[in-house]
Amino acid sequence: MKLDVPWARVTDGVTMPLLTTHGRKDRNAPCGAGRDWASQLRSAGLLTLDNTAHQRWVDDPATVLGAIDGFLDGQWPKDAVALH
Numbered sequence: 001m002k003l004d005v006p007w008a009r010v011t012d013g014v015t016m017p018l019l020t021t022h023g024r025k026d027r028n029a030p031c032g033a034g035r036d037w038a039s040q041l042r043s044a045g046l047l048t049l050d051n052t053a054h055q056r057w058v059d060d061p062a063t064v065l066g067a068i069d070g071f072l073d074g075q076w077p078k079d080a081v082a083l084h
Contacts (some may be wrong), residue, residue, distance in 0.1 A: 011040045012019065018044040019071045021064060023052030038083045047079040 001035065018041050022034025038046035047067055052059035067077035074084075 007040050012042050017042060017071075017076075019047060019067070020044055021049065021056055021067070023049050023054065023056045025051065025053040025059075026049065028054045035082045035083065038081075042084055044084075045076055045082050047077050047080040050076070 018038075020034050020038040020041075022029070022031055024031055034046055036050065036067070038044040049056055049060060049063060050066070057064045070077055
């Protein structure tokens with residue numbers, strides 16, 4: 001079953017910074033899906049990880065958890081890209 005939810009229903013009102021991560025080797029969700037999410041949210045950034053798949057925190061815990069820790073401390077990961 002496919003959900004048909006308009007982007008605006010999900011993204012309207014989201015104003016806080018949001019970090020989206022995506023692994024280039026992810027077979028469950030295409031790499032463009034992370035870019036789609038980040039591009040729809042005004043204050044989002046995308047961190048793409050080359051050597052990770054769907055469970056990025058397992059494949060590269062130091063990079064992923066370090067990026068999350070920094071983000072929660074108010075700093076964008078150095079390789080994150082703002083799409084706006």
